[in-house]
Structure formats: C-alpha cells, structure tokens
Amino acid sequence: MTSPFALLRSLQLHIPAPATVAINQFVRLRTTWTARKKHAEIEALLTAPDFVLRDIGVSHGDVVEALSKPVADSGLHLKVLAARRRFTTSTRDPL
Numbered sequence: 001m002t003s004p005f006a007l008l009r010s011l012q013l014h015i016p017a018p019a020t021v022a023i024n025q026f027v028r029l030r031t032t033w034t035a036r037k038k039h040a041e042i043e044a045l046l047t048a049p050d051f052v053l054r055d056i057g058v059s060h061g062d063v064v065e066a067l068s069k070p071v072a073d074s075g076l077h078l079k080v081l082a083a084r085r086r087f088t089t090s091t092r093d094p095l
Contacts, residue, residue, distance in 0.1 A: 003027050031072075038075040042066055057082040 004023050045053065045063045053059055058081060066078035 035072040035075075039067070039071045042074055042078060057086050059085075 004027065042063060045056075045058075046060065046067075050060070053063070058078060062078060062081040062085070066074045066081065069077045
C-alpha cells in the first residue's frame, strides 16, 4: 500500500509545505490508530480459554510476552511466536 504522499508525488504535483505536513500527520495518526486497535485485540486474547488459544497456535504466555513489546510491534511479535510454535511442533520427532 502506498502512502497518500507517495501517490501525490508520483503525479508530479506541487504540494505546498503545509499540505505535506498535514498528509504526514494523517498517515502517522492512521498508523498509530491501527496499531492501538490491534494491541486491544491482542489484549482481548488474555480472556480467551486455553483451547481457543491452542487453535490459534499461541499460549497465554505468548500473549503476555507480545503485550510487553511496543504497541506497534505487538501483533508482529505474536505472529512470530505462533509461527515458531507451529514449526517446532510440526518438526518434532514423534518418538
């Protein structure tokens, strides 16, 4: 996804400085809002039962660890933990 500023720049339009600042602030605000929304969704996983978290591929400890990371990185960190758990359980020797 390209930013609105990059799209306007690709059109070769002259953008006055205040408009550039406004666009950058809007993009930053949207990014922050999206990150906080994802962080709230991860917080909701704390109340989920164990079998639901097992279906997702995470544990309560993974959720707590992801919430300890910065807001913008918590969702990515939880995805990495889930992928790591899937990889280690699928490659484990059954004997």
